[in-house]
Amino acid sequence: QKEVEQNSGPLSVPEGAIASLNCTYSDRGSQSFFWYRQYSGKSPELIMFIYSNGDKEDGRFTAQLNKASQYVSLLIRDSQPSDSATYLCAVRAGSSASKIIFGSGTRLSIRP
């Protein structure tokens, strides 16, 4: 079982709709969870982080964490063409708080 799993996509969403990205993790002791956006040929850039159960909102982005079910999700409201990118889920592993593991990423495409 992979430590961090994401659906590779591509996920196609119409402009203005809500995009929903999901991530599951295997280490129940994991502490912190991050969502990064990566445009083709560029380095990852942080969108949001979350470490408490529940929702965290920042502008059009909402991160949701459910530690009991071991999943974290990212919602993008009012999707824009500029949101088209690969979204990477990253988890700070519980056994070693210094180790950060990434999922394989989900490609998101926003169609006009």
Next chain:
Amino acid sequence: NAGVTQTPKFRILKIGQSMTLQCTQDMNHNYMYWYRQDPGMGLKLIYYSVGAGITDKGEVPNGYNVSRSTTEDFPLRLELAAPSQTSVYFCASTLQGGDQPQHFGDGTRLSIL
């Protein structure tokens, strides 16, 4: 503020050659990481360091070595390059702390022919 700087940006190696990928950060971060990213894939952790003199293996350490003699620098060494090591390599750093995000360099695109 330069952040995380990686050199070189591009490199082509022949099979069996060796090289060192350089990474330096000027943010006084104690944690540093090396990842590789194959085409269409996520980031795989190669090695990480929690401070000068301390390194540990990640998910895919075979074929690589690291050292951390200073807080600022975290070079990645490839010995006996193989085609399977063709990838984009990212260096990242972060402050200690559960909610601290990683700051990434621009990456080194490496081809082994």
